Amino acid sequence: MSSSNIILSPKRGAERTGARERLLDAAAALIIERESIEISLAEIAAKSGLNSALVKYYFGSKTGLLVALLQRDAARALAEMEELLSMNIAAAQKMRLHLRGIMTTYRRSPYLNRLLHAMLHGPDEPVRREVHRLLVQPVFNCQRKILAEGMARGEFRPVDHGIFYLSAIGACDQFMQTEGVLMLSHTGADLDLFRDQYITHVVDMVVASLAPTAGR
Amino acid sequence: MSSSNIILSPKRGAERTGARERLLDAAAALIIERESIEISLAEIAAKSGLNSALVKYYFGSKTGLLVALLQRDAARALAEMEELLSMNIAAAQKMRLHLRGIMTTYRRSPYLNRLLHAMLHGPDEPVRREVHRLLVQPVFNCQRKILAEGMARGEFRPVDHGIFYLSAIGACDQFMQTEGVLMLSHTGADLDLFRDQYITHVVDMVVASLAPTAGR
Numbered sequence: 553m554s555s556s557n558i559i560l561s562p563k564r565g566a567e568r569t570g571a572r573e574r575l576l577d578a579a580a581a582l583i584i585e586r587e588s589i590e591i592s593l594a595e596i597a598a599k600s601g602l603n604s605a606l607v608k609y610y611f612g613s614k615t616g617l618l619v620a621l622l623q624r625d626a627a628r629a630l631a632e633m634e635e636l637l638s639m640n641i642a643a644a645q646k647m648r649l650h651l652r653g654i655m656t657t658y659r660r661s662p663y664l665n666r667l668l669h670a671m672l673h674g675p676d677e678p679v680r681r682e683v684h685r686l687l688v689q690p691v692f693n694c695q696r697k698i699l700a701e702g703m704a705r706g707e708f709r710p711v712d713h714g715i716f717y718l719s720a721i722g723a724c725d726q727f728m729q730t731e732g733v734l735m736l737s738h739t740g741a742d743l744d745l746f747r748d749q750y751i752t753h754v755v756d757m758v759v760a761s762l763a764p765t766a767g768r
Numbered sequence: 769m770s771s772s773n774i775i776l777s778p779k780r781g782a783e784r785t786g787a788r789e790r791l792l793d794a795a796a797a798l799i800i801e802r803e804s805i806e807i808s809l810a811e812i813a814a815k816s817g818l819n820s821a822l823v824k825y826y827f828g829s830k831t832g833l834l835v836a837l838l839q840r841d842a843a844r845a846l847a848e849m850e851e852l853l854s855m856n857i858a859a860a861q862k863m864r865l866h867l868r869g870i871m872t873t874y875r876r877s878p879y880l881n882r883l884l885h886a887m888l889h890g891p892d893e894p895v896r897r898e899v900h901r902l903l904v905q906p907v908f909n910c911q912r913k914i915l916a917e918g919m920a921r922g923e924f925r926p927v928d929h930g931i932f933y934l935s936a937i938g939a940c941d942q943f944m945q946t947e948g949v950l951m952l953s954h955t956g957a958d959l960d961l962f963r964d965q966y967i968t969h970v971v972d973m974v975v976a977s978l979a980p981t982a983g984r
Binding site: 689715716723726736750753 | 939941974
């Protein structure tokens, strides 16, 4: 299929969306298969059954496609985060749901964490800024709001939001290493159960650090 | 200076040690300057004032030199860890010192964390295994011993050591991101003070998660 077929077809709008999504699906499937974000345009084209020129057409470049993939996977999580912020529940419960949401998102999109870190520490400054704006800043702001609510109500002790963010995100991000550590610890436990326990451990640990009686 | 001068000199032993350390010092200085581990043999040679052939002679390859650098920086931390394990103090205090030790090591060798992760997730399987053996396994084993002591004495609640390791290391590793987050939070706080507070926050948070009254 040539790119002009897609671009000039009367059913252009619908096919465009279809092709765009198929390219993203193909890239996601390849990253999962390879356990690596090092995939080529030719491979994305072969997997999707589309011409690799369409990647340039829709996304500008392979990096543009990867940013769009990150954005697509993050969209659902960010919508849930916005909804969470508006809920009328205790700040501690809000923080528990927020942290659980981060790790559930990683579970849903197993390559999201790797993609995110590769782009945040990659050589491309505009990409770093874009990914920061898309994902880092919203999570940072969300935590800052929940912390402010909890401190205002006396539910939380005073905690610097930057320090809280780093320690919480650090523990959440390690969710992606659960498989490796399970092998290292030779307990033969079930991975899904181990991951459930990891999420519970991290949520309990991080939220407990906010209790008025925590710290020194 | 040609490599044969070094190798054939009568003062060979002393000069060998000197040249080896100078190459490691040069690589460390370059990584700190660049804030990147992407350094070339030619640059290491120029910085050290030695012939780049000496890198092959002492370390086999640039990767070999980077592993040796990691090993040199980790040696002091690992010796302190061994000493800690033999101390006759409460398990909680031992864990506090252990976690503080990890972050202090990162502070002392600002590139250690980046080097460690690049090698643990790099393409070279023997290097991954070697770095795992040198650094990951000892830290994992140390925590397992402290946890076992604490649980045996009723100081700690029962906690899976794999889950504990991941969550604790995740929060410790983020120590290297303190500078970025301090800029993000626009509080204008002092970096050294912020880092001190980060260490205290993480140590308090992680050790509190082990208390018999923690969790659900």
